[in-house]
């Protein structure tokens with residue numbers, strides 16, 4: 001019975017689902033979700049992003065499609081396509097609000113109900129990857145998301161941190177959450193890790209460096225890499241541009257491409 005329901009679900013055509021988590025706000029979770037989607041698209045993959053950050057949805061803005069709205073079809077909501085070839089599709093509460101700047105002030109049960117609806121009712125079609133951008137911390141919403149996705153091809157979670165001790169401490173709590181939820185940790189990303197000067201290419205470690213890697217070693221999980229602070233990256237996100245396509249010489253590019261490659265390698269090993 002459960003098998004039949006799974007085969008008929010809107011997620012039946014999604015090959016891999018991965019969550020992006022962070023213990024703290026503003027460390028670059030949506031940035032990593034966005035750039036991972038663009039990198040995977042660059043490798044010929046079809047990608048969806050489900051933005052379950054209900055109180056601070058930033059995915060529509062990062063792709064500059066915040067004025068779009070979602071439509072209904074027979075099987076549910078049609079996601080917003082970023083480009084004509086439909087290689088990246090998005091779903092976010094941002095598309096359902098009358099005004100994108102409206103604040104969502106909801107109690108837990110209402111948020112959890114919408115998350116379940118997002119998981120059940122978005123007509124993704126065939127996707128190689130569905131990236132789920134979550135709110136900061138570990139809340140009821142995270143538990144609802146993991147539980148709702150568990151019957152499907154849930155690959156695991158990427159944990160994003162910055163090098164500072166406090167954010168790394170928060171990731172430690174995320175690791176405990178993953179353990180308790182029996183969710184595989186695909187790896188840790190250390191974001192905003194140093195600043196490479198565009199004039200002399202000297203790297204300055206503004207917030208210190210190495211905390212994420214040390215934590216990964218200590219926890220026995222993969223370290224996916226250090227992404228430096230990169231003005232071209234923040235500008236691309238601000239303007240909804242494809243950083244991966246347009247700035248291959250930029251300082252953050254190699255790290256972002258390497259993260260995507262490790263995810264691709266992991267999934268190809270799994271299916272071989």
Ligand SMILES: Nc1ncnc2c1ncn2[C@@H]1O[C@H](COP(=O)(O)OP(=O)(O)OP(=O)(O)O)[C@@H](O)[C@H]1O
Pocket residue numbers: 022024025026027028029030031032053056058134135136191192193227228229230231233234235237238252
């Ligand atoms: N490596 C980077 N280089 C330059 N700017 C960055 C980098 N990573 C993130 N940013 C910028 O930092 C800001 C916060 O990033 P982002 O919105 O991805 O964080 P978040 O963890 O998703 O935040 P929230 O808690 O709101 O969900 C954004 O304006 C983004 O452009």
Ligand code: SF4
Pocket residue numbers: 197198199200201202
């Ligand atoms: S890193 Fe080098 S080029 Fe950049 S501001 Fe400092 S001294 Fe100047």
